[in-house]
Amino acid sequence: MWSSKDVYYISDSTGILATNLGQALICQFPQVNFNEEKFSFIRTVAEAKKTMAHIMKRSGGRRPIIFSTILDPEVRAVFDSPEVEYFEAYGLFMERLETCLETDAVREPGFARHPSDVTMNKRVEAIHYCLAHDDGTKVSEYDEADIILVGVSRSGKTPVSVFLATQMGLKSANFPFTSEYLNSYRLPEIIRQNLSRVVALTTSPEQLHSAREKRYQGSKYARLSTCIEELKQAEQIYMKSHIPIVSSAGKSIEETATQVMQELGISKKYIL
Numbered sequence: 249m250w251s252s253k254d255v256y257y258i259s260d261s262t263g264i265l266a267t268n269l270g271q272a273l274i275c276q277f278p279q280v281n282f283n284e285e286k287f288s289f290i291r292t293v294a295e296a297k298k299t300m301a302h303i304m305k306r307s308g309g310r311r312p313i314i315f316s317t318i319l320d321p322e323v324r325a326v327f328d329s330p331e332v333e334y335f336e337a338y339g340l341f342m343e344r345l346e347t348c349l350e351t352d353a354v355r356e357p358g359f360a361r362h363p364s365d366v367t368m369n370k371r372v373e374a375i376h377y378c379l380a381h382d383d384g385t386k387v388s389e390y391d392e393a394d395i396i397l398v399g400v401s402r403s404g405k406t407p408v409s410v411f412l413a414t415q416m417g418l419k420s421a422n423f424p425f426t427s428e429y430l431n432s433y434r435l436p437e438i439i440r441q442n443l444s445r446v447v448a449l450t451t452s453p454e455q456l457h458s459a460r461e462k463r464y465q466g467s468k469y470a471r472l473s474t475c476i477e478e479l480k481q482a483e484q485i486y487m488k489s490h491i492p493i494v495s496s497a498g499k500s501i502e503e504t505a506t507q508v509m510q511e512l513g514i515s516k517k518y519i520l
Contacts, residue, residue, distance in 0.1 A: 255274060258286075390442050400425050409422045456475040494508050
């Protein structure tokens with residue numbers, strides 16, 4: 249068994265797809281240590297040869313792994329070498345799809361990532377809205393939100409909110425449940441007025457404790473007992489008001505954001 253492997257993500261565009269594909273596969277092998285590197289916008293044979301030379305200089309003789317999403321067959325062929333383990337995404341599906349659909353693919357790198365002016369403007373508006381409505385600010389404008397995230401402090405509201413805005417083009421606000429609401433088991437009126445767009449984020453007491461300790465080490469606020477109590481109080485408020493709950497414990501921001509959207513019945517194509 250290999251104790252470590254060098255992994256390269258090669259793309260003629262941003263490299264997001266190659267990276268996501270590769271990482272989704274190699275994460276299933278936690279017993280192996282992976283050394284990762286990404287090369288984006290490789291669109292000519294000359295660029296491909298230069299990149300391949302770098303790979304072989306660094307990893308030659310160790311059969312490095314390459315995940316590729318290059319469309320041009322000539323550029324792609326540079327990396328399809330017996331000295332590497334080559335995994336190619338498009339080649340497996342593109343020709344079969346062309347046959348199935350009885351038409352040729354455009355084969356243009358990054359074609360799906362060319363947003364229209366309308367799409368771009370919407371995303372910019374969503375980002376501005378998210379930043380202006382973080383952590384309970386400007387609550388009077390919550391009627392403009394697509395999603396309102398609620399939860400105790402440090403439960404992951406802001407990063408999920410930012411992801412929803414930047415990647416999904418959704419206007420996302422977030423509101424912290426402080427002791428004022430937790431101790432009285434009271435739902436803020438502005439949240440009650442917008443319940444159809446509200447999702448509660450929770451996490452494990454241990455994860456919340458760890459997040460709080462990083463900024464307020466040794467404080468009462470960061471104590472595990474405080475975290476346990478606040479999460480219990482918040483959960484009772486959510487259940488009483490029938491607010492859907494999504495746990496971020498052990499999940500990536502992307503996974504949590506996707507579950508939030510599912511809870512509200514929102515289906516939207518990723519804009520990357």
